[in-house]
Amino acid sequence: MSVSAAFFAQAQDVSILRNTVDVYSSTPMVGSSKFNAMAGANGALGGDANSLLTNPAGLGVAISGEVSGTLSIAGNKNKSTWAGSTIDYSKTNTDLGNAGAVMAFPLMTETGWKFINIGINFSNQSLDNYVESPGSSNVIKDFTDKSASLAGHAYNRYGNLSRTSFGVGANYNHNLYIGAGFNFLSASIDQYDTAAFQSLDNGSIEYFNRQNTPMSERSSGFSASLGVIGKLSPNFRIGGSIETPTFWRIDRAYNFYNDPDYGDGTGGESRDLTTPLKATVSAAFVASKNFSLNVDYTLGLTKPKYKVVTGVETEINDFFKDNYKNLSEVRIGAEYRIKQFRLRGGYSYVSNPFDALTVSQVNPDASTSDQSYSNMMLNNRNLASVGLGYDFKSFYIDASYQYVTSTYSNPFLRGIETGNPSTDTAYYSDTRIMSSDYFAVSEVKNNRNNFFITLGWKF
Numbered sequence: 001m002s003v004s005a006a007f008f009a010q011a012q013d014v015s016i017l018r019n020t021v022d023v024y025s026s027t028p029m030v031g032s033s034k035f036n037a038m039a040g041a042n043g044a045l046g047g048d049a050n051s052l053l054t055n056p057a058g059l060g061v062a063i064s065g066e067v068s069g070t071l072s073i074a075g076n077k078n079k080s081t082w083a084g085s086t087i088d089y090s091k092t093n094t095d096l097g098n099a100g101a102v103m104a105f106p107l108m109t110e111t112g113w114k115f116i117n118i119g120i121n122f123s124n125q126s127l128d129n130y131v132e133s134p135g136s137s138n139v140i141k142d143f144t145d146k147s148a149s150l151a152g153h154a155y156n157r158y159g160n161l162s163r164t165s166f167g168v169g170a171n172y173n174h175n176l177y178i179g180a181g182f183n184f185l186s187a188s189i190d191q192y193d194t195a196a197f198q199s200l201d202n203g204s205i206e207y208f209n210r211q212n213t214p215m216s217e218r219s220s221g222f223s224a225s226l227g228v229i230g231k232l233s234p235n236f237r238i239g240g241s242i243e244t245p246t247f248w249r250i251d252r253a254y255n256f257y258n259d260p261d262y263g264d265g266t267g268g269e270s271r272d273l274t275t276p277l278k279a280t281v282s283a284a285f286v287a288s289k290n291f292s293l294n295v296d297y298t299l300g301l302t303k304p305k306y307k308v309v310t311g312v313e314t315e316i317n318d319f320f321k322d323n324y325k326n327l328s329e330v331r332i333g334a335e336y337r338i339k340q341f342r343l344r345g346g347y348s349y350v351s352n353p354f355d356a357l358t359v360s361q362v363n364p365d366a367s368t369s370d371q372s373y374s375n376m377m378l379n380n381r382n383l384a385s386v387g388l389g390y391d392f393k394s395f396y397i398d399a400s401y402q403y404v405t406s407t408y409s410n411p412f413l414r415g416i417e418t419g420n421p422s423t424d425t426a427y428y429s430d431t432r433i434m435s436s437d438y439f440a441v442s443e444v445k446n447n448r449n450n451f452f453i454t455l456g457w458k459f
Contacts, residue, residue: 013210013425014411015155015191016316018377020304021353023187024219024248025275025327028123028163029053030097032070033454037387037400038333039346043282043296044229044239046177049100049121052165054280054296055241056179057227059119059169062102068456072097072124075449078131080410082442083364085134087152093126095160097452112173119167119181127159127189131410133442136364141197143432148197151205153412153440156192159217161185167225177229185221185246190214195413195427195434208427208434210415212267215254221246221275229282239282245302248273257428259421264428272307276300276327290337300327310422323355333385342389342398350381359411362438373441379408387452396456404448411439 029040031050042050046058048066074097077090100121107113135150167181193210227241250271257264279301284294303324306313333346357376362368387400417426417435427434 013191013193013213013215014377015157015193017319019157019189019191020273020316020320021324021327021378023127023161023189024221024246024250024273025300025304026161027053027243027278028125028161028185030070030072030123030125030452031121032068032098032100032456033387033398033400033452034335034342034344034389035098036402036450036452037344037346037385037398038294038335039331039348039383039385039402041282041294041296041331041333041346041348043241043280043294044237044284045286045292045294046169046229046239049102049119050098051169051179052100052119052121052167052181052183052225053123053163055227055229055239055282056119056167056181056225057169057177057229057239057241059102059117059167059179060115060171060177061169061229062104062117063115065101065103065459066456067101067459068099068454069096070098070452070454073451074126076126076129077447077449078129079445080131080133080442082134082440083136087132087134089130089132091128091130093128095126096124098123098454113170114174115171117169117171119165119169121165122162123165124160124162127157127161127187129155129157131155131444133410133412133440135196135198136366138364138366139362139440140200140366141434143434147200148206149200150413150440151196151198153195154192155410155412156194157189159187159189161187175231179227181225183223183225183243183246185223185248187217187219187221189217189219191217193412197434206429206432208429208432209255209257210427211424212254212256215252217250217252219248219250221248223247235286237284237286239280239284241280243278243280245277246275248275256421258424258433260419271309271313274305274307276302276304291335293334294332296329296331298329298331302326312422323357325351325353325355327351327353340391342387342391344385344387344389344400346383346385348383352380353378359439359441360437361411361441362413362436368438371441373409375408376411377408379406381406394458396458398454398456400452402448402450404446404450406446408444408446410442410444412442414439
């Protein structure tokens with residue numbers, strides 16, 4: 001499908017599309033080291049506070065209280081290639097990745113209800129992501145007083161995404177578990193979109209910011225979840241859960257340039273976003289107290305949708321209606337116990353959220369063409385994980401490692417000076433305006449190396 005010029009003019013920034021899916025429509029999946037080592041696959045196993053990330057019925061599986069905290073060391077590396085050149089960038093963030101607690105309350109009744117448990121879980125992840133793409137000496141821009149070649153481009157995002165969940169789970173006769181959770185999300189994003197041009201006369205570099213950037217977003221959201229787990233036999237369990245859309249309120253502040261009335265300055269706006277409804281089905285095999293295996297499958301049942309206030313939201317919604325694919329994720333995790341030692345491993349796959357898109361692009365030799373991409377802006381993601389743990393009876397310590405990979409096509413540079421503040425997407429320096437009818441598209445390989453350490457106490 002061809003991506004219309006009108007859409008990108010209205011949408012202001014490719015980052016809006018990417019962040020809608022990558023930030024606001026995703027769920028923070030940083031749990032304890034055990035959870036992370038099993039790739040987040042615990043929907044039919046449960047037993048701890050991380051059940052609130054997948055299936056709140058898992059709270060009902062716990063038969064004792066527990067509290068834990070997890071240190072996250074997240075490494076992010078991007079390798080962007082265009083015009084035969086590659087730019088690498090890597091960054092490591094250390095933070096509190098997860099904290100959770102479960103309080104178990106045995107029921108001294110003659111009915112089949114054995115426990116009612118209360119859980120709380122906090123999950124936090126860094127959103128920092130810097131993608132710098134090379135330029136080309138062949139791509140020339142003729143300004144009124146000089147000519148300059150494209151020296152490069154950078155998308156730069158800083159921020160964090162967190163989720164605090166409260167839930168309750170119940171245990172009926174150690175065969176049926178039900179649960180419900182309430183989730184409060186928060187996002188903080190600072191986003192930059194910068195192009196650089198090098199003078200053909202003296203080699204000096206001039207930097208241009210895209211209209212309405214840099215921008216800052218401070219957002220809050222809410223969702224709820226329901227779940228059930230049932231034992232088909234002592235060794236087999238199945239589970240299912242559903243999570244409502246997350247209802248986001250996004251408050252944005254941004255820099256604007258060359259406004260007919262105000263010139264350069266700062267502005268603000270708010271948007272309401274409803275993310276996809278999600279359903280998860282799970283199955284688990286518990287061979288004995290020494291081995292367990294869990295498989296989860298999560299499917300987005302709807303599409304992201306902004307509340308329409310202006311034509312901008314209408315254009316964004318139309319894009320998602322025509323080009324967004326319901327996101328799906330498969331997670332597989334296993335644990336093997338050798339006395340007090342724990343060995344864990346996992347794998348997950350997240351599908352590409354977009355259909356193939358066609359853009360008009362400028363090539364490194366300055367020619368132009370229409371090109372279709374099956375991995376534009378985002379792509380499928382693969383995660384492999386391993387972990388170790390040691391149980392000291394009341395206390396335990398766990399560690400895990402995740403390797404995450406994804407490769408996608410990164411569009412940049414296109415921006416049009418329209419004279420209308422609501423549709424202008426040109427790039428601005430202190431003295432010049434840069435507009436382009438074409439995207440340049442680099443290939444970005446993203447690798448993440450995540451380490452986690454958890455300390456926990458059972459009571």
